[in-house]
Amino acid sequence: AAAATAPDEDGIRRIDLETIEGALQKKALLYDKAEEHYNIVSALHKSLRGSDPDAALYWLARMLEAGEDPLYVARRMIRFASEDIGNADPHALVVAVAAKEAVEFIGMPEGDLALAQAAIYLATAPKSNAVYRAYEKAKQDVLSKTAPPVPLHIRNAPTRLMNELGFGKGYKYPHEYDDALVEQDYLPAALRGRIYYEPTDRGYEAKIKARLERWRAILTERRRKTK
Structure with missing residues (x-):
C-alpha cells in the first residue's frame, strides 16, 4: 500500500483506509471487539432464533469476513442449539458441535462452509427454550434454598x-x-x-x-x- 502511494510535499507517504482497501482489493468491514462486535453477535443469535436462514448467513459472513475467531462463532452456535432448540431437535447440538470440529480439523477459510451449513440447520430447526427454562428453575431452587x-x-x-x-x-x-x-x-x-x-x-x-x-x-x- 505504501509503495502505491505517492509522497506528499514533505516526502511522506500517507496511507488511509481507502488506500489499504485498494491494496488489499477487499473492503474493510466495521467490526471491533467492543460494541459493534456484540451488536453483530446479537444479530446472528436473534436471526437464528427467528428462523431466518438468510439473515443468519449474512451476519455470519459479516463476522467471518471481518476476522472473527471462527471457534468463537462455533461456540455461540453450540450454546444456541441447547438454549433455543433443545429437544425440539436434539440433532441440532450434534450439528453445531460437528461444525466446531470441522473448523478445528480443516481450518479457515475452508471451515466457513461448515459454519454456514450449521447456521442454516439451526435457523430452520424447530425452536424450544424448554431446556433453558427447566435448568434455570432447577438452578434457582439450588441457589435459593438450603x-x-x-x-x-x-x-x-x-x-x-x-x-x-x-x-x-x-x-x-x-x-x-x-x-x-x-x-x-x-x-x-x-x-x-x-x-x-x-x-x-x-x-x-x-x-x-x-x-x-x-x-x-x-x-x-x-x-x-x-x-
Whole structure:
C-alpha cells in the first residue's frame, strides 16, 4: 500500500483506509471487539432464533469476513442449539458441535462452509427454550434454598456400614416393573412433585411430552388401583 502511494510535499507517504482497501482489493468491514462486535453477535443469535436462514448467513459472513475467531462463532452456535432448540431437535447440538470440529480439523477459510451449513440447520430447526427454562428453575431452587439431603433410598451404599444405616434401603429397580416405571420419589422431600421440564409441542419435543404424559397416566392409574 505504501509503495502505491505517492509522497506528499514533505516526502511522506500517507496511507488511509481507502488506500489499504485498494491494496488489499477487499473492503474493510466495521467490526471491533467492543460494541459493534456484540451488536453483530446479537444479530446472528436473534436471526437464528427467528428462523431466518438468510439473515443468519449474512451476519455470519459479516463476522467471518471481518476476522472473527471462527471457534468463537462455533461456540455461540453450540450454546444456541441447547438454549433455543433443545429437544425440539436434539440433532441440532450434534450439528453445531460437528461444525466446531470441522473448523478445528480443516481450518479457515475452508471451515466457513461448515459454519454456514450449521447456521442454516439451526435457523430452520424447530425452536424450544424448554431446556433453558427447566435448568434455570432447577438452578434457582439450588441457589435459593438450603441443600436438602439425598433421600436414603437413592443413596449409594458401597459399604456394609452404609447398608446398616439404611442407604439404598427401599429402592425400587425400575426394570423389574412393567414399562420400567415405578412409583418412587427421586427429589428431596421439600421439593416433592416439583416439575422443571415442561416440553413444548414442537418438533421431537412433542414426542417427549406425549411420553411423559403417558408415563404419568400409567402411574396415576396404578395409584388408583391400589387404593
